[in-house]
Amino acid sequence: MGALPGAPLQAREMPEAGSATATGKPNVVILATGGTIAGAGADASNSATYQAAKVPVDKLIAAVPAMANVANVRGEQVFQIASESFTDAQLVQLGKRVSQLLKQDDVDGVVITHGTDTLEETALFLNLVVKSDKPIVVVGSMRPSTAISADGALNLLDAVTAAGSKEAVGKGVLVTMNDYIQSGRDVTKRTNIVPSAFSSQWGPLGMVVEGKTYFFRAPYKRHNASSEFDIDTIESLPLVAIVYGSGNMFPGAYKAAVDAGAKAIVNAGTGNGSVPGYLVDTLKDIRGKGTLVIRSSRVGDGFVLRNAEQPDDKYDWVVAHDFNPQKAKILAAVALTKTSDTKELQRIFWEY
Ligand SMILES: NC(=O)C[C@H](N)C(=O)O
Structure with a gap:
């Protein structure tokens, strides 16, 4: 339903600086770094035995056509590694690319596909150093795409949904795993093997259901635009x-x-x-x-x-x-x- 004549627009209907148009879909860039979400196993029964970081970003995007319903999506392959192999140099490189992209008027949000082992480190890092209020969502999967009941496709769809949503603006780096929206500041990998691996002692911020975000709380601590740290001035850690x-x-x-x-x-x-x-x-x-x-x-x-x-x-x-x-x-x-x-x-x- 549209707004009544003369009535103020609801936040959800307001055009945002950087949005494609007031009515068009948001532009979301997927930065792929590897992990199990890009993994492949020999057999559908291999949920834990597989090779991480095999599937390139264009194939990840092609595998989830429903993303086109929520955003204009394009991808970049930044790395192709399992996340246990991430180094500080790669964190800095990734952070600089996210910052660069979010300064562009034609980018509304960024998704980073990532292995789950060190996903929580990357999510916190970006939360501290990328000076932008635009959504940044880090996402992975616990099962490779070749496994029965693989979780990567839905996690990725949820990530793109969140990255393109106006409700996610200013909420810090988000992690979408297992239907939940978690704060990248405090979410941690608590179990291995099962898709419900990520949680935070302070609880999730919300959920993504059928291509729509539902937020119930917002982070309190300093992050992103209100941070005193800026990846543009950091060359190494x-x-x-x-x-x-x-x-x-x-x-x-x-x-x-x-x-x-x-x-x-x-x-x-x-x-x-x-x-x-x-x-x-x-x-x-x-x-x-x-x-x-x-x-x-x-x-x-x-x-x-x-x-x-x-x-x-x-x-x-x-x-x-x-x-x-x-x-x-x-x-x-x-x-x-x-x-x-x-x-x-x-x-x-x-x-x-
Ligand atoms: N589920 C995963 O993504 C685990 C993998 N070892 C990684 O972190 O890349």
């Missing part, structure tokens, strides 16, 4: 290492990270990001010599509080708030491109 906490640890794991040139170590500590008593001096020493110590937790959910279990103020350590270790690593690397002041770093961990 400093090395950040994660050391996994357990019983019976040894100092060499932390020292190896320092020797490799790590500018920060994320302690994926037990419980509250704890540090074993017999390793406190090692970490104090490492911090004293210049490497940052960031306390996260191997638990996955919850969040690490300052000065809980360890006196962070006294030792000049930082806590990772609710960022899991792999996300804390990304935020630390991005933050370190601007500052190595621990007060500033702690502010950044609270704000993003």
Whole structure:
């Protein structure tokens, strides 16, 4: 139903800067990077045994003709790799391409097809560094397209739907997996094998159903257009290492990270990001010599509080708030491109 004469247009009907036309379909670019969504197995029963990063972007697009109902879609092959092989150099390259595309008036949204193993790192990275309110959606699949009940086609259709939707504008990087719209900031891969692999302790933002987005909440933390980080000015990321906490640890794991040139170590500590008593001096020493110590937790959910279990103020350590270790690593690397002041770093961990 159209608007009544003289009545204000509803948000959904408003033409947007950059949209093809007020009534036309949005223009969405798919940047393909590989992963299982581009994977192929020998047999339809192979849901877990297959080769990732085989199918090129034009074939991915041709396999989901329903995308043409929701957007004008074109594709670019950026990489063709499994996401466990992503490096920081590739993150930076991808981020710059997303930023470049979103500056174009003829691009309304970008979808990145990606392996699921490190999808959450890429989603957070783009959420921090691409200065645009236009939708950015990262998507993968848990089963290759050759498998029975493959999940990639619907996930991709949902991603394109979200990338072209006005409701997704300003909501930060999104991840569309298993019908849900998740925030790229905090979504994480929690199980392997099954399609319901991705979730966040703070819950999904909404769903995509039959080519339409339904949002129920919006992210609160700083992201994208309101971020102080800008991929256009980032050429590389400093090395950040994660050391996994357990019983019976040894100092060499932390020292190896320092020797490799790590500018920060994320302690994926037990419980509250704890540090074993017999390793406190090692970490104090490492911090004293210049490497940052960031306390996260191997638990996955919850969040690490300052000065809980360890006196962070006294030792000049930082806590990772609710960022899991792999996300804390990304935020630390991005933050370190601007500052190595621990007060500033702690502010950044609270704000993003
Ligand atoms: N489901 C997947 O995409 C897993 C694969 N190893 C990848 O991350 O590329």
